[in-house]
Amino acid sequence: MKNIIFIAPPAAGKGTVSDYLVSNYNYEHISTGDLLREEIKSGSDLGKEIDEIISNGGLVSDEFMIKLMEEKLTKLDKDKPFILDGFPRTILQAEKLDEMLITNKVINNLVIYLDISLDEALKRVMGRVICPKCKRSYNLTNDKLKPIKDNICDNCGIELEKRKDDNEETFKIRFESYLKNTKPILDYYKDxxxxxxxxxxxxMDNMFHIIVGEAKND
Ligand SMILES: [Zn+2]
Structure with a gap:
């Protein structure tokens, strides 16, 4: 299978597709969020610096992200294809990634963009509900993810609640800024x-099928 650089706006379903590829096609899921958390937990100098930046509400610079990714790519299990999630976020990162992939002889890469409109994404986000007791999450807009009984947790039999962080205005801003920032990277890979x-x-099954078809080696 080809390595996948995964680009998707919030609520497009990147997590679901990644889980599917990991479970069924032996992919390694490399997420920048996880890498940052791991680095901080390791207590390394780099981790301490990152922790300080994030604690102060700052954004981790290109330089740091590139360093982290460089480290990760040299430690890859070469027998496994990987999914890259959250990187690159800038053109500089994309260019550096190209260099790193060449240096590490990682060929056969594919970039997938999961396309979703703001309206559709918003509908999904607003349909998210969670059980206040067992914390299981559901989505009322998706037949496969909704509870058996309307708005009642399958496990606990109590009423589900809207997730507090799913605010319409905040989501719109996050979504639109994502599209704006990602556009140059999509153009870069399109070229x-x-x-x-x-x-x-x-x-969902149809989407999995298309992605697997693209990711299969020719
Ligand atoms: Zn529950």
Whole structure:
């Protein structure tokens, strides 16, 4: 299978697709969020610096992210394909990533963009509910993710609640800023002819099928 650089706006379903590929096709899921958390936990000098930046509400610089990714790529299990999630976020990161992939002889890469409109993403986010007791999450807009009984937890039989962090205005801002920041990166990969656009509103099995078809080695 090809390595996948995964680009998707919030609520497009990147997590679901990643889980599917990890479980069924032996992918390693490399997420920058996880890498940052691991580095901080390790107590390394780099980790301490990152912790300080994040604690002060700052953004981790390109330079740091590139360093982290460089480290990770040299430690890859070469027998496993990987999914890159959250990197690159800038053109500089994309260019550096190209260099790193060449240096580490990682060929056969594919960029997937999960395409979803703001309206559709918003509908999904607003449909998210969580059980206040067992914390299981559901989505009322998705037949596969909704509870058996309307708005009642399958496990606990109590009423589900809206997630507190799912605020419409905040989501709109986050979504639009994501699109704006990602546009140059999509153009970058489009020019290299390795970008595959996938409709994130397709039936889930159908979407898996398309992605797996693209990711299979020719
Ligand atoms: Zn519950």
């Amino acid at each position: 290299k002819n390795i970008l595959k656009w996938v409709d994130a509103t397709l039936e």
